[in-house]
Amino acid sequence: MKQKEIFKKSEGDAWFRRNQAVLAERDWSRDPICLQVAELVETGKTAKVLEIGCGDGSRLTHLRDRLNCEVAGIDPSSEAISVATSKGLSANVGTADSLPYAGGVFDIVIFGFCLYLCDDNDLFRIACEADRVLSENGWLLLLDFEAKAPTYRSYHHREGIRSRKMDYKQMFLWHPAYTLSGYRKFHHETLQWTDERDEWVSLSCMRKSIRT
Numbered sequence: 001m002k003q004k005e006i007f008k009k010s011e012g013d014a015w016f017r018r019n020q021a022v023l024a025e026r027d028w029s030r031d032p033i034c035l036q037v038a039e040l041v042e043t044g045k046t047a048k049v050l051e052i053g054c055g056d057g058s059r060l061t062h063l064r065d066r067l068n069c070e071v072a073g074i075d076p077s078s079e080a081i082s083v084a085t086s087k088g089l090s091a092n093v094g095t096a097d098s099l100p101y102a103g104g105v106f107d108i109v110i111f112g113f114c115l116y117l118c119d120d121n122d123l124f125r126i127a128c129e130a131d132r133v134l135s136e137n138g139w140l141l142l143l144d145f146e147a148k149a150p151t152y153r154s155y156h157h158r159e160g161i162r163s164r165k166m167d168y169k170q171m172f173l174w175h176p177a178y179t180l181s182g183y184r185k186f187h188h189e190t191l192q193w194t195d196e197r198d199e200w201v202s203l204s205c206m207r208k209s210i211r212t
């Protein structure tokens with residue numbers, strides 16, 4: 001069974017139940033993605049933001065309430081999405097390879113620790129879908145586990161799933177429309193620099209600009 005099917009069937013809800021309390025407690029004002037969005041949004045303007053793999057929309061709630069963003073989210077967990085919609089968020093049950101949105105509607109598209117769980121053979125489609133819904137002159141933000149070459153680990157919460165570390169920004173940077181405008185590696189938990197390479201996560205901020 002594909003991993004996305006396992007997430008839709010049970011692991012999305014299971015992940016959410018295991019992490020619901022942590023998500024509620026997290027200080028989202030220190031979140032690397034929220035800090036990056038704060039730098040990108042222009043004063044007085046409302047940015048349209050999509051988070052793919054949004055869980056219960058905790059990050060999106062911060063972006064809506066603190067940064068005045070117009071937000072939407074998608075996640076395979078129906079339990080997490082029903083919590084997100086109960087907070088008044090626009091959120092859909094679904095997966096990254098098939099986004100139920102019109103083309104070019106988002107100013108910012110976010111993947112926060114989502115791609116490491118997606119199936120290898122969905123990655124082209126996922127890149128294509130993110131690019132499709134991102135506006136011209138939009139920003140793509142990726143926060144995920146990082147390794148130079150793809151490395152896999154079995155996921156200890158559920159048989160049949162493996163997680164993957166790789167350099168996810170390369171899914172987009174081969175394309176002439178995408179430019180890396182910001183990039184930082186740091187420790188998953190401390191959010192500070194670490195020399196321990198196995199602990200690296202990275203935040204990549206990419207600008208899409210179509211050349212005419």
Ligand SMILES: C[S@@+](CC[C@H](N)C(=O)[O-])C[C@H]1O[C@@H](n2cnc3c(N)ncnc32)[C@H](O)[C@@H]1O
Nearest residue numbers: 004007012053054055095096112113114117118
């Ligand atoms: C580690 S959690 C991260 C949640 C949130 N983005 C954050 O940063 O706190 C991974 C999320 O990705 C979702 N997910 C797993 N596979 C997915 C897929 N193929 N497409 C979209 N989301 C997926 C899971 O249900 C889960 O909510």
